[in-house]
Amino acid sequence: MEKPYVVGIDIGGTNTVFGVVDARGTILYSGSIKTGKYADVNDYVAELAKGLKSVIDQAGGPDKIKGVGVGAPNGNFFNGCIEFAPNLPWKGKIPLAQLISEQIDGIPVALTNDANAAGIGEMTYGAARGMKDFIMITLGTGVGSGIVINGQMVYGHDGFAGELGHTIIRRENGRLCGCGRHGCLETYCSATGVARSAREFLTKSTEPSLLRDIPAENITSKDVYDAAVKGDKIAQDIFEFTGTILGEALADFIAFSSPEAIVLFGGLAKAGDYIFKPIQKAIDDNVLNIYKGKTKLLASELKDSDAAVLGASALGWELRDIK
Ligand SMILES: [Zn+2]
Numbered sequence: 001m002e003k004p005y006v007v008g009i010d011i012g013g014t015n016t017v018f019g020v021v022d023a024r025g026t027i028l029y030s031g032s033i034k035t036g037k038y039a040d041v042n043d044y045v046a047e048l049a050k051g052l053k054s055v056i057d058q059a060g061g062p063d064k065i066k067g068v069g070v071g072a073p074n075g076n077f078f079n080g081c082i083e084f085a086p087n088l089p090w091k092g093k094i095p096l097a098q099l100i101s102e103q104i105d106g107i108p109v110a111l112t113n114d115a116n117a118a119g120i121g122e123m124t125y126g127a128a129r130g131m132k133d134f135i136m137i138t139l140g141t142g143v144g145s146g147i148v149i150n151g152q153m154v155y156g157h158d159g160f161a162g163e164l165g166h167t168i169i170r171r172e173n174g175r176l177c178g179c180g181r182h183g184c185l186e187t188y189c190s191a192t193g194v195a196r197s198a199r200e201f202l203t204k205s206t207e208p209s210l211l212r213d214i215p216a217e218n219i220t221s222k223d224v225y226d227a228a229v230k231g232d233k234i235a236q237d238i239f240e241f242t243g244t245i246l247g248e249a250l251a252d253f254i255a256f257s258s259p260e261a262i263v264l265f266g267g268l269a270k271a272g273d274y275i276f277k278p279i280q281k282a283i284d285d286n287v288l289n290i291y292k293g294k295t296k297l298l299a300s301e302l303k304d305s306d307a308a309v310l311g312a313s314a315l316g317w318e319l320r321d322i323k
Helices: 041-058 096-103 114-125 191-204 221-229 233-257 267-271 273-286 304-322
Strands: 005-011 015-021 027-034 065-071 081-083 109-112 134-139 143-149 261-265 296-299
Touching: 005 041, 005 114, 005 304, 015 041, 015 304, 027 041, 027 304, 041 096, 065 096, 065 114, 065 304, 081 096, 096 109, 109 114, 109 304, 114 134, 114 143, 114 261, 114 304, 134 233, 134 267, 143 233, 191 221, 191 233, 191 267, 221 233, 221 267, 221 273, 233 261, 233 273, 261 267, 267 273, 273 296
Parallel strands: 005 065, 065 109, 134 261, 261 296
Antiparallel strands: 005 015, 015 027, 134 143
């Protein structure tokens, strides 16, 4: 009998969320634990396994589970390890997929980074259903990406392919990035990048803005969006600036793999026309002629609260291909 469910686990710096998912992308049973509470990864896995067993039992037991997918920062699909993840409490190279599998009756576990998981989720349940070539861009605290070519996630020779957020898009006076280099896409087009732009824009001009009511260090990309919706000129200019930079970068990415679509995920992707219009314009202005008008720009169709678990779970279906 075909096993009807998969389990998705999303590991974030603060919380780990998990759930049992069916083939249509419905999360049936879910739970969460605090990632940061466990200095020792073995204690963390033990607690996670307790939660997993509980939701797996609710779903009818291990025999019903096809596989478990994990999305984690710096997760390496090839060896199932988290490698030197800056925002997780455990240092070095952690064989997390194996540790989890051992605790849940040997159900196979696959692991990848969170942006790749989002891409697989989008391909399985979301806006990229039926597509063989697309690029997923996640716009969160950072900018992540998953590149799918011919129906396969591109992992590269070492498992770390697709760090488009760290392509350098400003060679002169580029902003300092968390990776230690300057001018990465992420420093402009992540949620934190937008907040950074807001502080710059407010310093550079004396124009009135709703954003001036907020202490500069507390401004978030959501504040910029709220102000833009209310007609705030500076806020709208910030989106114009952000979207233009992102669109210029996407025009280059299109030249790499000629994707059918680019799917945007994350808080910024919900800013609608404020961000999509300048992105689209910058793509059209910059893309090579042969690609013009061929690549769709789409917003993710995965529900925000579910997306991370769904994305990770989609990896669980793929386990049939690996074994
Ligand atoms: Zn960087």
